[in-house]
Each structure stands twice: as C-alpha cells, then as structure tokens.
Amino acid sequence: MKRTIRTTALLVGTLMTAVMLPTVTAQAAAPTPRVDLRVLVVSDGGPSTDAIAAELENAGTPYTEVDLRDADRSVIDAAFLADTFDGRPRAKYQAVVLPNDNPFPTGSSEMAALIAYEQTYAIPQVDAYTYARPQVGLNAAVGTGYAGSVDGVRAEVTEAGKAGVFGYLEGAVPFEDNSPTVGESYAYLSTPAAGADFVPYVQAAIPGRATKGSLVGEYRHDGRRELVVTFVYNQHQQQFRLLARGIVEWMTGGVHLGANRNYFAVHVDDVFAADDRWDTVLNCTPGDVDCQPGEGTLNPIRMVPADVDHATAWQNSRDFTLDFAYNASGTVDHRQDNGGQDPLADRLLAERDRFRWINHTYTHAFLGCVQDTAVVPWKCATNPDGSTRWVGRNEIADEIAANEAWGVAAGLPLHKVELVTGEHSGLKVTPQQPVDNPNLGPALTDTGIAWLGSDNSRDPVQRRVGTATTVSRYPMNVFYNAGRTAEQVDEYNWIYTSRAQGGSGICEDNPATSTCLAAPLDVATGYTEHIVPLETRIALGHVLANDPRPHFIHQSNLAEDRIAYPVLDGVLGDYEALFTDDAPVMNLRMKEIGVEMRQRTAWRAALDAGTVTAYRIGDRVTVLTPGDVAFAATLPAGAQHDGTDFGTPYAGAVSGWGRSGGSPYTLDLPPSADTPTTAVAPGRTPAPAPTAPRTEVPAGARQQIPYSAER
Template sequence: MGRRTRRAAALAAAGLLATSLQSLTAHAATPARVDLKVLVVDDGGPATAAIIAELASQGTPYTVVNLQDPSRPTITAAFLSDTVNGTPRAKFEGVVMPNDNPFAAGSAEMTALAAYEAAFGIRQVDAYTYAQPAVGLNWAQNPGYIGSLDGTQGAVTTQGTAGPFGYLKGSVPFEQPDPAVSTSYGYLATPLAQQAAGATFTPLVDAPIPGSTARGSLVGQYDHDGRSEMVITFVYNQYQQQYRLLARGIVDWVTKGVHLGYDRNYFAVQSDDLFMSDDRWDSTLKCTPGDVTCPPGTPETANPIRMTTADEAYAKQWQTDHGFTVDWAYNGGGSEDWKSDHETTTDPLVNQFVADQGSFRFINHTYDHPFLGCVQNVTVVPWQCTTNANGTTQWVSQATISNAIHDNVTWASQKGLQIDPTELITGEHSGLVTLPEQPTDNPYLAPALASNNVKWIASDSSREHNQRAVGSSALTIPRYPMNVFYNAGTAAEETDEYNWIYTSAAQGGSGVCETSGNSTCLSAPLDESTGYSSYIVPLETRIDMGHVLANDPRPHFVHQSNFAEGRIAYPVLESILSTYRNLHNDNTPLVNLKHSDIGGELQRRAAWNTAVTSGQVTAYQVGDSVTVNAPAGVQIQATMPNGTVQQQLIGTSAFGSSYAGSLSGWASRGALQSAVTLKLNGAGTGSNGLSVVATVIKAGTKLGITTPAKALPVPAGVRKAVPAGPGDTSRTKAASLVPGTGKPVPGKAAVKNSRTAKTGKATRPGHK
C-alpha cells in the first residue's frame, strides 16, 4: 500500500469514527446506560482463554466473539451500542482483545471498537501483545528483553498499587515448575519518552530488564485518543500463578470496579478421623496393613497413628498463632475403641478437645467409619462390589447408614461437643459414586441423609468436581485431597510412600505413575530425610495455592494422623499461609469457611451461574445507579466501589463486605421490589457513570488504531499447562486439552482427574 493509499484509508477510518461520535452528541447531556457485560474478542489463544476463565469463575457476564468462527457476528456500531427509551446504551462495559488489534489492516471492526470505546469511555484489555510504539512502549531493545520469563520476579508499581492491583503487597513471581520446559514468554520494554500528543503510558507491573538497570513494563495502562488500554506484554494461561495473582485486578480495571460477580481467595482444611487411629504405611511391605491395599491375610497395623493431648494442645496454639481454624471430622466410635483397647473409661484426648472446643470446628464423620456404599469384596485387589445371585449389587442398608450418622450425633451430645448436625463427611466419601468399582450412589444413602436432616455431605473433588444433589434434601461439597497421606505420621513414612507411588519401576517404585496416565514420575526417588521439606511441601503448596487463587471455596482435606507424631501437616499449612500472606495485603485475607457455609456458597453460585448463562440476568448502570434483574429467588452477586449501598423502597441498606479494596457479596431484592438497585456513593460515583463524550474527532485526526499485531510466540508450557508436579491433576488434565476449547488434543486422551486412580490406593473398610 503506497503513501497516498494509506493516507486515504486513514482518512476514511477517521471519517467513520467521526460519524459514530457525531451520532451521539445529541445525547451529550444525558448519562449513558452501560450494560454490565464484558465483550471478549477471542483468537483461541491461552491468554484470552485465561481471562474468560476468570470472568466465568467470578460469575461476570460476558459475550465471546470467536475470530475463528466464520459465522461469528460482525462488530459494528449497532452491535456495540444503541438507544433505549432515548438514552444511549453501551452494550458492553469493557472489551477484552487478544492483542491491541487482531483485525486486518483498515478493519471497519477495529474502527467501530475504537469509536465505541472513545464515545462511552469503555476500557480495553490487550490480553497479550508485543512492546511497540503503537501501544506506548519502545521496542524491546536497548534496553529491552524478549524471551522466557520463567523465574522472573515481577513487581507491582506504585501506580499499580494505587490502582487495580492494590490487593497485592508488590511481588509477582513467575513460576518455573519444570526447568526443561519454557512456561512463560514476554517482552520487557520502557515507555516511550515522547508519547503522542495527549497520550500517556503508566506501568502497573514491571520487572528488571536483564543486562540493564532499567525496568520493563509487563502490564501498563496506555491512555490515548480518548481510549484506555491495559497493555499486557507476556503470555499466560489460567493456571499460572503470575496470572492468577493479577486476574482479579484485570477484571476490576476493565470494568472500572463495577461488575457482576466477585472473586475471593478461600482456604479451608478439614482433618478426618479425629479420635480414631489411622493405619500406618509399611515401608517394607509397600502397603498399609489393615487396608485393602495389602494382600488378603496381611496382619493389621500393630502400631496405628493417633493424636495425643500434646498434639491437641499444639493444634490449639498453632491455630491461634497462625490465625487459621482447622475443621475436625470426628468419629466417636474411635474413642470408644481406644478406651476398650486401653481398658479405661476415659479418653483424655476427647476431654481436652471438648474443653477447648471454642477453638475448633467439628464435623460428623460417622460413628465408626464404616464403608457405606456397596458391600465390598476385599478378598481381591482392587476391591469389588459384592453381587447377589441375580447379578444385582448388594448395598449397605439404610439402617446401617442412618445409625452411623445418628450414633455419632448422639455421642457428641453426650460428650458436650457442639456440632452442626446438617454437616456430614462419610468415611472415604462412601455411599457416593466411587469409580470404577461403584458407578452409582448407594440408593439407601439419600433417604438416610433426609431422615437425619443432613444437608451438606462431602464428596471427593478428584472424582466429582461439581456440587450435586443427593436425593431431595442434601447437596455435596467437593473436597480436594492433599498429597499428605492418611497413613503417614512422619516425614520419612510420607516420603517412602510418595516414592513408591511416583517413582518408576526401574527406579524401585511401583510404576503406577507410568501406567495410570494420571500423574508424572519422579526422575529419581526423594531422599527420605530431606525429600518431604525440599520437594513435597513446596509442590503441595503450589498445587493448593492454585486452588486458593482461583476463587474456589472447595475445602482441602488431610487426616488426624498428619497432626500426630511428626505433625507433618503443619509444614504444608504454614507454607501455604506464609506464601499467601507474603503476596497479599491485609485487605485481602484468606477466607476460611466452615463446611455448611462452603456448601451454601457453591449452591448460590450454581443458581447465579445458571441464570447468567441462560440469559436471565440483565444489569446496567446509569449515572450512580446500578440496576440488576434476576429470576425470583436468585441472589445477585456483584463487586462495587466502597461506599455502595442497596436502595430499598424506603431508605438504603448495606451492601456486601469489604474485600481487596472493594465491596462485594450477595444481595436479594428488597420488599416490594422487582430488581436489586445499588447506589454508588463517594469515590465510586463516577467509576462508570460516564456521560457520552461530546467531542467529535474530525476527519484527518490521528486515530489510536494500530496495525494488526503479528503472530506472537507462545511456548509449549503455556499452550499446554505444565503440571506443578505429581499430584497436580487439574493441570495434568489441562495439558491434554486444546486451549480455549476444553476438548482433548487430537490423538491424546484426556487425563482422568482421579487421585484414587492415580495412586492406586483403594478405600479402606474402616479403622481399628
């Protein structure tokens, strides 16, 4: 294209923009209506997929325009805006682009987007683009850097802390899970010293430029031509810690802090088998006597693992010192067995927990930990469901299930232990589906739950990730199993079993990691004296931090054995807590919910997400007022600026609670109201309360429309998420999927996300 042709194209584009803006000037004095929905222009890459995942996680409505779909809608002025009852309407409150301009040169779609953003003050996120003058940056050279960012220590700038990333203390470390695989790539460059007239570039997150004393931008805000872009110059996927730390701020920035949905960082830990004695791993037999993983006839564990009163005192003080509460799933029958075995009428451990119960939370784990699914045939490994002569499954009876629940509640009442009887964790999540051995729930489980008023029953997230109903009265609460084994009381035992599971047969392990398809193998066995602290603890920290930073309230679980003897649970918990608190400001604490509260959160989310995805939610902002319409009975979920209140028929009421520098939470319609109305006050009044821009850009004015971005490098470790290590089943599964599609990579089966299948550990019939 020659100079004359390029000039003609630029003038034509400027004319289109001017026409779009002129059509709005008649309403300049009228506050615009801005619909609370985000437009995502998707090229199928991992960066846009990551932002889509964050929007979905928060429950924030969005519309995707897939550039790879030949039948996609064309982005025009009419697609982006219209007029409702004489009021100009912006149909999207923010725009996410795969880069600064993914369209062909001279694209009318990019022109329409630029006009729309300028007219309504709508922000745009460039999910991944390269450093260039067109986005306010120097080329990444002299000084500059282009390449892998693995292990880079990014930092939030002063402006970033004062802006969208104020919930972070400052550090944004880039992961390096596998030195042999590049898992990040990006550009480090400095802002242009001489910006275009009226333009500014503000770094929000930066990092040192190798070989230079300068720092290069990783995330910055480029304001120009009446538009504002968040320029991100590194690529990422939804699982990487560097992105997870910034995801909340990206959504808050593009929506100016006014959007439906919210993001909080949850961490709950439940310790099963309190008052019972857990079987111990045998490092010689490489199995657990008393468990069905050992050959039939193997003598039971002679030295089981059980907490002492000293362990209880340590747990109480630890919780106080670390500002964190562990939930204890108790089995009253375990205490009665212990008293019988020790020929005593009292159990000091129970007495001390009861005396200190104000420091703890307790959950019914059934009286004596029976298996509540099918009748197990444990003469074979793995076990099987016993069948009747006609081939039907033999099920544990409803009476047995009911007694296991009821007797534990009665025992707690007799001991003076305060519990919530609506909460339940069955032994090994039994009674629920247990694949592959038991493909359906025990049909007697649901009526037993109903008769005992159980509303919240724990399930295994590695088997069933989503909440579901069990009968008409109960809902599941999926839990993440931590790779701190129930049958290990010391670091050496944990490491020996870990080696057996995750080491190849040639290296002396079981070889399960080579055949299960659900885990990776260690390159060599871990040192039993150092492997727990040097490898297992950091790895489990990375895996669990992935859940914490993903707006995921699902709890994690370990066992009482891990709080006894070597107390191996604490190094993991302390590592998670310290890692989190070193990265986040005090305004963004970990949210530590009890069992039933987690269930309620998942239940509300499910109703909200169903309403959003089915198009039953509409929300918009006009001036300082936000109106949200949702189906009757569905609570609305939103994030708003500080000072926001809910408008009632008469007066106002509080909205949400403070978190990460904003107000967020759930709200229901007020009495005699058909919608939820939120009023933005104080500093938040103008965040999205924008009058339509009255300025008309004349033909010939330089537009903030760049040439389309070239294809950008994306390393294999971003295209296919690299697992943090053995046990990281979510990213193992993601690595086998085509980014942005959820479909298996051709020729490669998706990995089954099942810890039971991965470890080869079968459920145990009970403890003695």
C-alpha cells in the same frame, strides 16, 4: 456462563470508575448513557484471551466472546456495539478485551468501530498480550528493552499499581518456572516511549540494564484507555492468578457482576480414631483393604494430648481454624480398652471450642456396597441373584445419628446438617461401585443432613443426594497412613515411580498424572525438598482460583512428625507474603462453602439462560434476576441498596450476593466527579494502528506445566 454473539440476552451496566475514567464533555440535552454490565472478549484462540475469559466465567461476570477464527462470526460494527434503548444511548459492553492492541487487518472497519465506541462511551480496552512498541506507548523492546523468557522472574507492582487496582498485592509477582526444559513465560520488557501518557503498574528488571520494563501498564491516548500487557500467560499460571482480579477491576472500573475471593479450609478426618500405618516393606497398609487379609502387623497412628496443644497454638499463630471430622467410637472403644481413660479425648473436649466439628459417622464404617475384602483390590459383594449387596438404610442412619448424639452430649459445637462419611463412602467410587448406594439418600433424609462431603478427585460437581447437597473436598497428597516423614516419602515413591524402580506403575498406566517421579525421592530429604513445595503450590493454586472447596487431611498428619503443618504453613505463609491484609484468606465452614457453591451454580444457570438484566446509568446500577436466583456483584466501597451498605469489604472493594426477586434491584454507587453523564459524539477517529506483530507464545503458556522435582 459465556454467551455467544447470537444469544446476547444479558444486559449489563457501565463501567466507569471514579479514578480510572477520563472526564468527557457532555452534549447539551443528551441523556446519560446506559452501559450494560457485560464484557466483550475478542479472541484469536490464544491462551491470554482464554485466561481472561476463564476469569470472567469463574467469577460470574457475564461476557460475550467473538472468535476471530470463526468464519460465521458476527461483524463488530456500530450496531453490534451500541444502540438506543428507551430513548437513551446504550453501550452494550462495559469493556473490550482484544488479543493484542489491534488484531484486525490494517485499515479495518471493525477496529475503527471499536475505537469510536471506546471514545464515545469511555470504554476501556485490555490488550491481553501485545508487543512493546510506540503504538502501545512503549519503546521498542528490541535495542533498549528485552524480549525473551521470564521463567522464574520476580516482578513487582509499582507504586501506581499499589495505589490503583493492584492494591491488594503486597508487591511481589513471582513468575512460575515449573520445568527446566519447557519455556513457560515470554515477555517484552520496555520503558514508556517519550511523550506517551503511559503508567506502568507491574514491572520487572530488564536483563543487563539498570532500568525496569513494564509488564502491565495503562496507556492513555486519543480519548481512549488501554491496559497494555506484554507477557503471555494461561489461566492456571500463578502470575496471572495474582493479577487477574486487578485486570478485571481495571476494565470494569470496579463495578461488575460476579465476585472473586480467595478461600482456604482444611478438614482433618478421623479425629478421636486411629489410622492404619503404611508398611514400608509390604508396600501396603495392614488393616486396610490394600493388604491381603491378615498380612502385616497393625501399628495405628493416633494423636496424643500434646498434638492438640500444638494444633491450638498453630491456629492462634495463623488466625486460622481447622475443621475436625470426628468418629466417636474412636474414644469410646479406647476408654473400654484402657480402663475408662483417654487423655487425647479429654484434651480435645477441653479445647472443643477452638475447632469446628463435623460428623464423620460413629465407626467410620464403609457405607456403600458391602465390601468383599478377601481379594485385593476389593470388590462389591453380591446377592445370590448377582445383584449388588448394599449397606442398609437403617445402618447408615444409625452411623450418622449415633455420632451426632455423642457429639451433642459431649458439647461439641456441631452443625447437625453437615456430614462426611468415612472415605466418602455411600457415594459412587470407581471402578468397584460406579453408582451411589441407593440407601444413602433416604438415610440422609432420615437424619436431616443438608451438606455432604465428597471427594473432588472423583466427584467434583455439586449434586443432590436425598436432602443433602454435596461439597467437593480436595484430597491433599499428605497420606492418611503416614505419621512420619519417612513413611510419607516411602509411600509417595511407591505410588509415583515406575515398576522397574519398585513402584506401583500408576504413572505408566496414567501418564497424565501430575505428580509422577523420574526417580525415587531421598527418604531423608524428599518430603521437605519435593513433596512440601509441590503440595503447597497445588493447594495455593486452588486458593488463588476463587475456589471455595475445602481440602482434607487426617488426624494422623497432626500426630508424630506432624507432617501436615509444613504444607499448611507453606500455603498460608506464601499467601501472606503475596497479599495485603484487606484480602485475607476466607476460612469458611462446610455449610457456608456449600451455600456459596450452590448460589454460584444457580447464578451461572441464570446467566447461561440469558434471564439476567443489569446496567449502570450514572451512579446507579440496576439488576433484575428471575425468581429466587441470587446475583453476585463487586462494587466500590460505600455502595448501597435502599440506604444499606451492600456486601462486605474485600481487596479494596465490596462484594456479596443480592436477590432481586423478579423486581429491579438498585445499587447506588459513591458519587464520582469523573463519571460521564452523557454520550458524546466521537471526534475525528484516527486511522487504526497497523496490525500488532505476531507475539512469541511458548509451549508452557498453552497448557499447565506440572511442577517438577527441582522446583
């Protein structure tokens, strides 16, 4: 989605918000300028500008990046920034992001051009990470403030921030501290300089003083506006993820292409069925392919009616709906073995409308290659000629159709176009089966499947398989073969410790594994003290990353010790503590997630191809996209298309998808008294400030630091 300076084909419109932009005096007879909805990101390769660029990329907000390290880059001058189009002044960028307040040499003509451009078109500037000093409206950090680590600091949104672009936050902005040995965050905390028009939006206590220092604030001067950020961050850190939306809304005035929402969906696989149990002595799962055939004793885990009651009560308390992926043979076989009785199924069917339901195939059969389980690990069986033996098309179709027919007869509120195969089988799985079962696509076509669940850890990119489009799901490290916390911790220890400690050694073979342990966890306390906080942070990270992909667990995790709930409560509880009610978690079903992901892919392709035009003139935005490509946009509440409200409310704005169909699509914004109506000639351009001092960037801000056992 990033466009280089050589292919700036996307035209995007003005960014002046009602409450954020200064009033400028119009010249007589000067036409209202056109401002293209595109952001200019000037990068020096630092993590903070990279983080903002990643946020724009992820949201679908077009931007052009100029890399100051590139000897062949274009020069930023008046012609690069603005021109005249159809006799109307045109600003090519609605906002400017710089690595700091002035990354150019002293007296730079490029900085002078940016200053003049910002003054002329009321274009805001984000200083991605800069030093606190009078040139940015703050007292020097040395002496009266603080310069140093802010790992683990709990910052807060000020009243001005809550009344403005950070109003979606409850107030707390906790800074990560994931490693006791790696510095992850560095900041300059200081108060506004005397006489400066500076408003802090996010602040933290200055160590050793009774005052608080700004971390994010707005500085108005010389007819310009700067968002001054005085802490360093990367795109993964929670503090940035919490503030990223507000930074983009500030720089765009709340009028931009792209959208950002927070999503969380949880699929519970194997409902009606039973899951095999981990053997803490054998370190494998009897009945599954990781144990030798016949090894161990089967001791399956299956929900009981009380677990259904707990699930419904939990949903009501959280205003959240679980998706149940079911296997009908689980109850059919149970009734056959128990004189027609199945209290669990009876209770689930009585509460069927409380949940969303997904076809998970009738018997949970493996639908890829025919497995040879006589060896561990298993391998694909072969034909006499050495070719792979595949599960047949009819067998796959029967598994899908039989489960659907049972669900319809049982009155489950199904969406027949959704499917998750057992273990995501049929899709490629390395190393044994590096390609899809060639019979899978035709079977999906035969049964009318449009959305197929895949495992994000091995198949993260949305793709087509027959008539179906994949929906990647995040696996949670709450294991399918654990119903009790002791089993979960024992298996976790075995997987993530070294061979010398009795573990699998996976971390020795793959040092990049983020959940490795320095020592085994205490079986009694390890789940609560380590696994739950870790899995909570990982899942919450996905929620805060504008990522709609669902997570998945298993019915065993809702049974016995009900080990899934502490993690789910952690995610939703932490979220509720951080966000206001007008920024709720989006709890979508699988089909809706698939549509969202597919539209994003098409939108990204159109942006990358440079086939989108979008701009603002006054209170009207115009968007032109090719063919059937839908565009995403975020606008102030009250924006309309042809007299109808656009989008749906979220986080104090409205956002949604529109479709121009090859013709201009216009959006009328709520009138704003502060919206400039014409370009003005710049006044005397002040000499650029001296180049910003070099800022401290700790190692932990350059890459994501895995969560440690202590955090």
